[in-house]
Amino acid sequence: MTTSVRIALDAMGGDKGPATIVEGAVLALARRPDLAFSFFGKQDELGPLLAARPALAAVSRVVHTDVAVRMDDKPSQALRAGRRTSSMWLAIDAVKKGEADAALSAGNTGALMAMAKICLRTMPQIDRPAIAAIWPTLRGRSIVLDVGANIGADARMLVDLAIMGSAMARIVLDIERPTVGLLNVGVEEIKGLEEVKAASRILHETAFPALIYKGFVEGDDIGKGTVDVVVTEGFTGNIALKTAEGTAKQIAQYLREAMAGSLLSKIGYLFARGAFATLRAKMTPPNGGVFLGLDGVVIKSHGGADAVETAGAIDLAYAMVRHELLRKIRETLALALSEHADSADLPHAPARTALEAAKD
Template sequence: MSPLVIAVDAMGGDHAPGVLVEGAAIARERFPQVRFLFFGDEAKIAPLVKGQALLSDCAEIVHTATAISADEKPGVAMRRGKGTSMWLACEAVRDGTAQAAVSAGNTGALMAIAMFLLRTSPAINRPAIASFVPTMRGESVMLDLGANVGCDERNLVEFAFMGAAFARASLGLPKPRVALLNIGTEDLKGNEAVRGAAQLLRDTPDLPFEFTGFIEGNGIAQGQVDVIVSDGFAGNIALKTQEGTARLVSAYLAATFRRSIWSKLGYLLARPALQALRERLDPNRYNGGAFLGLNGLVVKSHGGTNAVGFAAAIGIAADLALSGFVTRILEDLKRVAPADSIGGEAPGAVEQEVAEKS
């Protein structure tokens, strides 16, 4: 079994480096071939690694005394980030020392650094953030979750291909069902970009996924499709709305069971089922947003996640690396007409846009 090296920004996140090292040990149980490169303060990381038996023969620490803060602006991170734990983790992917990087640090800084060091893949105009959402049928993939506020039809088509490849790698689906998020399911609904993307996908022969057309917001939780494609503006709102609704339902249930002595007794009887529900909706199970469309793999973990959540983010990185995700995307996109014939944005424009933000 060939080793798979994951670079970890060990100083990023609210609970670094302890939770990150513990998460790596949990991930090693699922992926015994994984080796870790921890970038950060060796004096803090080494004792933690030593305390994890599963990491005794598969962890290397690369010392750096500097890290990017949670409130660092992307432009500032680009100018001052060289040599930080986040920068070195992404640089390891660029140089081929690692096959993927995982960080729980500053999202904007991570996107800017990853795009600067890895660049977008050929035939990809804009990268996207993809992650899982819970549904009545299991899990679905959703993208973009905030990397691009506005998108044209070419961007949405690329997201569809990337999302389908992500679902194949992470969910084991041979031919995922893909739909575009819209305000209705009729062909005439939606803006020009959404309708244009739908037409382009319908006109593309031999798609490596099943394109089902449009999906409305209420269809996401129903699990109507495996991949939901959107621009980053609508996608981020949809994701946050779903997360807020899950918390609302939990709060309502808690209030209901506190209402009377009888409801409290009912809680005791329902406790096992409620615990199962809590675990099913636990956001740590779905932790990890992959930056798709780069010449390398980078996964962003939520900054406040626990060890189980960080292990989930490492799992996403490992699944994508083992599937040959980057190469597969390039092969799949050969089916679509060149970007300049569709009006797509010139490659590299987004990198410049992010780098200029401060």
Template structure:
């Protein structure tokens, strides 16, 4: 029997209120009955909603918080106001205290990033946290990061993102050595920014240590599923993510218009209804909702703020899978396997000093 997974939820985060959060949790519970929930927020709003779902109420508790981080607050302002007393902070604190296996919020992304960094602290050896998304492709699903946590990035950060992304792929897709590609303006080695080319050299020299380095990939390789992990910095990654979401909605609108223009097209749509439902599900962003903050000492999931209960259920599913499949342990294993030349030189020097001390003794 699978062990219970406890998820700490910022129930007040997002655009659509706590009812969406609780309904998504109820839907998720049907698929994962060994889940337990800690809901953080205003008890006078949460308690009446939770009473409507007796099965969910039986595996949940409410932690009262009056303070709610708004969607338009600056991260520094939200951190000062909400540190230690907001629903967002206390959802993270439950993970820090070992009460929960993962935390989730649909609230302000910048505030969640700042609070996660302060509350859970960055992992040793990781320069900056990253936001990773599960991306549907023609082949399967892949991991793309960073999609908005860190704007800009040097070679060290891209290497860190690669280690984190590979660990997530091993955890989510049960892979031994996922393939990694660096997003670039071309696949030739001479192309791209110096930071990208420097990161490529390091990743290539350490391939086989928990991942296989594929090389540079271009934008169309994301949708093809050319590699298991696509790595870039947050500015480019966020634009790619929003472009893909917008394109999916655009194509869906074109298709819906084309299939309702005449009685002939409506008949064709009726005959192809099964295939169209499959296409709709594949193109529905709600089914891949839930980005993961990687690089802090705990599992933190960011749900899209404007999603509905279906999307929030998907994000809860990501939180569950990351906890169930030991994401944090696999990140730690990845960090141990990857040592840069500087770290290796420092280790060799330290070993040499120790040998000298033993010889002199």
């Protein structure tokens, strides 16, 4: 029998509580019977939930803790109050100890990144982990990173993001050599920050075997799907992500108002609701961001994710483990290390993690 993929779930993270996390696990297990779970949270809440779901209980264990990281905690506060005792830390620590293959949390993003970096550490050559998101596009899907882990990035970090993003794209998009673009204010080589232009020169001049560099891309290229992997630093990436999510909600609201405007509109909606459902599905990004660069698999679920979205994040964790994300990143980094070793003397721009920014 195939070895189970073991997922450590922070059952106390997010806005909707343990019941949503448990129900998401039920849905994911129905799709992937080779899953197994460790729930980290309050025994008196999780016990009855699992007892009512025998199939899930048979492949699950509960590790009790009543310490939870709050959504409004600064990362430094979360580390002081919840290190080694919170449900978030214990889920990550299960990966470090080899008791789980991946950790998933819908909790505080900054705290999750800070705890994951301290507990799991980064891969050799990687200074700072990044958050990679799956982005719906006109061509299908793309990978966009970094969408919030680091504020600022130097040329070497941007090149490393391109390498890690291409490794993830090989798994998620099933493309052997994904196309990669650097997000910039224009496609001309003379435009942009010096760090971005320096990264572009490295990517142009180096024959990376695992990716095809296409040059600069602009903001509208993300939705077009011009490239398979869009690389940027976390400040810009997070703004782009939140703008896209807000625009999707804005369009949905406009459609609802238009369909409710008259009796004829309401009748038209009855005939077109299947098309609207398809549109909604295409515009909604899949739940779950992957923390790339860590020596372990960590998935960030949306804080307000429902059970279906939670199951989607579990599916993403499953895919990262089954398709050996860490091995592919290590192999790609090892191949690339010698290719751009000469870039070691490039000046470094200041890059700050969410933890460092939160201290200000």
